[in-house]
Amino acid sequence: MKKLVITSENIKFLKKINELADQDITLCExxxxxxxxxxxxxxxxxxxSQIMRMVQLGDLDVLxxxxxxxxxxxxxxxVRCPRNLDVSKVAEALRQVYLRKALDYVEIKKIPKYELxxxxxxxxxxxxxKFTG
Amino acid sequence: xxxGVYVCHCGGNISEVVDIKRVMKFAEQQGDVVLVKEHAxxxxxxxxxxxxxxxxxxxxxxxxxxxxxxxxxxxxxxGTVEKAGLSPYVMEMANIREQCSWPHYYEPEYATKKAKDxxxxxxxxxxxxxxxxxxxxxxGKRVLVIGAGIAGIQAALDLGDAGFKVYLVEKEPxxxxxxxxxxxxxxxxxxxxxxxxxxxxDVPANPNIELLTNTEIESISGFLGNYDVVAVKKPRYVDTSxxxxxxxxxxxxxxxxxxxxxEGLSSRKAIYLPNxxxxxxxxxxxxxxxxxxxxxxxxxxxxxxxxxxxxYDQKPERLxxxxxxxxxxxxxxxxxxxxxxxxxxxxxxxxxxxxxLERLISLEAEGTSLRPIGKRIAFIQCVGSRDELVxxxxxxxxxxxxxxxxxxxxxxxxxxxxxxxxxxxxRAYGKGFEEYYKRAQRTGVKFIRGRVAELHEDKRTNxxxxxxxxxxxxxxxxxxxxxxxxxxxxxxxxxTLKIADTLRLIKSPGxxxxxxxxxxxxxxxxxxxxxxxxxxxxPKDIPDTVAQASAAAxxxxxxxxxxxxxxxxxxxxVDEELCSGCGICAGVCPYDAITIELxxxxxxxxxxxxxxxxxxxxxxxxxxxxxxxxWFMTPQLHAMLSxxxxxxxx
Numbered sequence: 001m002k003k004l005v006i007t008s009e010n011i012k013f014l015k016k017i018n019e020l021a022d023q024d025i026t027l028c029e030x031x032x033x034x035x036x037x038x039x040x041x042x043x044x045x046x047x048x049s050q051i052m053r054m055v056q057l058g059d060l061d062v063l064x065x066x067x068x069x070x071x072x073x074x075x076x077x078x079v080r081c082p083r084n085l086d087v088s089k090v091a092e093a094l095r096q097v098y099l100r101k102a103l104d105y106v107e108i109k110k111i112p113k114y115e116l117x118x119x120x121x122x123x124x125x126x127x128x129x130k131f132t133g
Numbered sequence: 134x135x136x137g138v139y140v141c142h143c144g145g146n147i148s149e150v151v152d153i154k155r156v157m158k159f160a161e162q163q164g165d166v167v168l169v170k171e172h173a174x175x176x177x178x179x180x181x182x183x184x185x186x187x188x189x190x191x192x193x194x195x196x197x198x199x200x201x202x203x204x205x206x207x208x209x210x211x212g213t214v215e216k217a218g219l220s221p222y223v224m225e226m227a228n229i230r231e232q233c234s235w236p237h238y239y240e241p242e243y244a245t246k247k248a249k250d251x252x253x254x255x256x257x258x259x260x261x262x263x264x265x266x267x268x269x270x271x272x273g274k275r276v277l278v279i280g281a282g283i284a285g286i287q288a289a290l291d292l293g294d295a296g297f298k299v300y301l302v303e304k305e306p307x308x309x310x311x312x313x314x315x316x317x318x319x320x321x322x323x324x325x326x327x328x329x330x331x332x333x334x335d336v337p338a339n340p341n342i343e344l345l346t347n348t349e350i351e352s353i354s355g356f357l358g359n360y361d362v363v364a365v366k367k368p369r370y371v372d373t374s375x376x377x378x379x380x381x382x383x384x385x386x387x388x389x390x391x392x393x394x395x396e397g398l399s400s401r402k403a404i405y406l407p408n409x410x411x412x413x414x415x416x417x418x419x420x421x422x423x424x425x426x427x428x429x430x431x432x433x434x435x436x437x438x439x440x441x442x443x444x445y446d447q448k449p450e451r452l453x454x455x456x457x458x459x460x461x462x463x464x465x466x467x468x469x470x471x472x473x474x475x476x477x478x479x480x481x482x483x484x485x486x487x488x489x490l491e492r493l494i495s496l497e498a499e500g501t502s503l504r505p506i507g508k509r510i511a512f513i514q515c516v517g518s519r520d521e522l523v524x525x526x527x528x529x530x531x532x533x534x535x536x537x538x539x540x541x542x543x544x545x546x547x548x549x550x551x552x553x554x555x556x557x558x559x560r561a562y563g564k565g566f567e568e569y570y571k572r573a574q575r576t577g578v579k580f581i582r583g584r585v586a587e588l589h590e591d592k593r594t595n596x597x598x599x600x601x602x603x604x605x606x607x608x609x610x611x612x613x614x615x616x617x618x619x620x621x622x623x624x625x626x627x628x629t630l631k632i633a634d635t636l637r638l639i640k641s642p643g644x645x646x647x648x649x650x651x652x653x654x655x656x657x658x659x660x661x662x663x664x665x666x667x668x669x670x671x672p673k674d675i676p677d678t679v680a681q682a683s684a685a686a687x688x689x690x691x692x693x694x695x696x697x698x699x700x701x702x703x704x705x706x707v708d709e710e711l712c713s714g715c716g717i718c719a720g721v722c723p724y725d726a727i728t729i730e731l732x733x734x735x736x737x738x739x740x741x742x743x744x745x746x747x748x749x750x751x752x753x754x755x756x757x758x759x760x761x762x763x764w765f766m767t768p769q770l771h772a773m774l775s776x777x778x779x780x781x782x783x
Contacts, residue, residue: 029519031515031557031583032586032601032602032603032604033586034586035583035586035604035609036583036585036586036601036609037586037587037600041602042609046607047602047607047609049604049607080475080586081522082521082522082584084521084522
């Protein structure tokens with residue numbers, strides 16, 4: 001089992017997500033309405049309510065979850081949240097934080113020329129945009 | 134003039150922020166101040182004794198207490214000053230806690246400066262204080278109790294037993310309210326009707342209670358000790374003294390309509406007995422569905438009534454009476470689950486409210502089964518409670534326990550049933566509630582933590598599928614049930630909202646009636662002589678309701694028992710020389726305390742000092758300065774302003 005040590009770093013992470021999403025995530029009461037409403041939840045590794053909980057605790061592991069990328073931004077969670085929290089926006093904030101790390105997944109120089117020629121332009125553009133965050 | 138100034142530490146609440154010594158030194162320099170003292174707790178017995186001794190020893194004629202808000206301890210110090218032989222109205226409180234040390238906790242230097250200003254203002258006002266005379270007004274022993282659910286019944290019985298004249302008004306044809314509908318009560322599982330019916334029977338048996346069923350309040354005017362009530366008694370078309378409840382009329386009545394007592398699950402006739410334990414125990418004719426009350430069209434009930442109790446010619450009757458105090462016990466209604474669209478209520482016969490289930494269980498106990506309940510049953514908690522989407526932020530308090538009760542009653546009746554309760558938090562806060570929750574778990578009811586996201590009915594099988602996350606394991610559950618019970622929350626009843634307007638009572642968020650003080654005056658309202666109890670004040674269970682009803686009765690008795698009551702002298706009054714009789718003051722008065730009268734051919738405003746609550750609205754509105762308010766006279770307020778602005782005050 002993972003051991004979570006709560007430090008000021010965790011609170012900083014919560015504050016950052018709160019600011020980016022313009023939500024007070026601490027207000028989530030963990031009722032699970034978002035997860036029950038989510039059409040993509042079957043393909044997620046953690047549920048939307050778990051994402052909210054991990055952000056509440058400032059658990060940085062939430063950034064490595066697949067769920068934030070599986071989210072289709074359909075807003076089902078947002079329209080049903082009984083505390084009026086915008087859960088979709090929280091997932092969007094997490095995606096932003098991840099992208100701003102500007103991690104290199106694709107290095108264009110390393111792609112062989114023959115492959116580069118056959119790649120669709122839009123794929124190269126979107127790969128490059130991820131570097132800019 | 135000799136003014137004594139006392140600065141309170143409030144056990145550190147003030148002294149940790151405000152420099153008490155500097156405030157005291159500043160107070161000493163003010164004119165007319167002859168004595169300045171400090172104390173850790175001015176409200177303590179020791180300090181108040183010191184205050185009494187000082188007033189006598191130093192012949193103080195004005196006192197300034199720099200401490201907390203007058204809302205908090207104003208009455209305390211007024212009493213102390215009165216004990217020393219002064220008028221309570223020569224005491225001024227300088228609020229250096231709520232308005233100074235608390236909000237300026239992190240700026241002690243500024244707080245000290247502000248404390249000095251506040252003290253100087255209080256001294257300036259105290260200089261102009263004049264002793265005011267307390268007046269008394271006579272009061273009788275008549276009470277109006279509005280609503281005859283368990284709260285109103287309890288309050289009426291307590292008052293009646295204590296020898297007070299009670300008018301118990303109920304808009305329905307029978308008393309008993311919502312409790313009549315319940316199967317059993319948590320956590321003791323007493324049969325609700327069995328414990329309620331003796332109390333209901335006590336009401337007509339009590340010689341001091343005048344029971345007015347089928348009656349609605351039309352208007353209430355007046356004030357403490359003199360409330361004029363106008364009520365309308367709707368025609369019942371059946372003479373309660375003659376009706377023997379033989380049921381012959383209902384047998385022949387051709388009109389069939391849904392029965393409100395069974396939440397519409399069963400049917401009744403247009404002439405019917407409101408419920409099996411109805412008080413008064415008499416049939417009533419529903420004129421909205423009766424075939425026209427026209428003997429030529431249908432007079433079947435009239436023809437079979439042996440005692441001749443039916444009278445088609447009854448007309449609404451206006452009743453006028455005067456009472457001294459009023460108790461409001463107008464109760465609640467259940468949340469309409471159609472407003473929560475994802476729960477598909479009214480689209481499937483297998484999605485019902487908890488109140489429907491109460492009726493099903495009660496009727497089953499009586500031997501009539503309206504419908505099969507099924508083998509797989511789910512309870513959904515917090516329907517219409519703790520939900521900002523439907524505008525109800527509050528917790529309805531009773532749903533956790535009634536679901537715990539209903540679920541285990543179903544499970545015990547048939548152990549083969551699968552009973553699940555889907556909850557967010559299970560709030561078992563009351564006496565014996567946690568034990569009762571444990572009993573439900575032991576019975577085999579499954580509690581799953583998660584709010585149900587959506588419901589779907591399979592149109593072929595009529596089974597209902599619910600989707601929910603178990604927030605403890607994070608599994609998504611999609612499961613089929615025979616019956617889904619919505620644990621609906623409470624809302625103030627239409628009667629509660631209406632009476633709040635009639636009596637001008639303040640409402641708290643959610644529309645519940647607001648008490649005068651949440652801790653120390655929980656059944657009083659800001660309207661003198663009007664008390665509240667039961668679910669009109671907020672959602673609560675039966676024991677809390679009964680306790681509150683008795684409390685409201687006791688508070689009403691406290692006012693009436695002496696035969697007279699004190700009238701606060703802080704009221705408005707008119708300088709008739711200046712008054713032009715324009716009537717603006719009468720228009721703004723929220724208590725209808727002001728009338729415009731002709732006096733020697735001149736129109737002048739007159740304030741009824743018993744009704745006036747001293748709000749000051751008329752004083753602010755008066756264009757000529759003719760309206761003044763005692764203890765808050767214009768020169769006093771000017772002196773305070775001058776002191777605040779740092780001008781020299783003479």
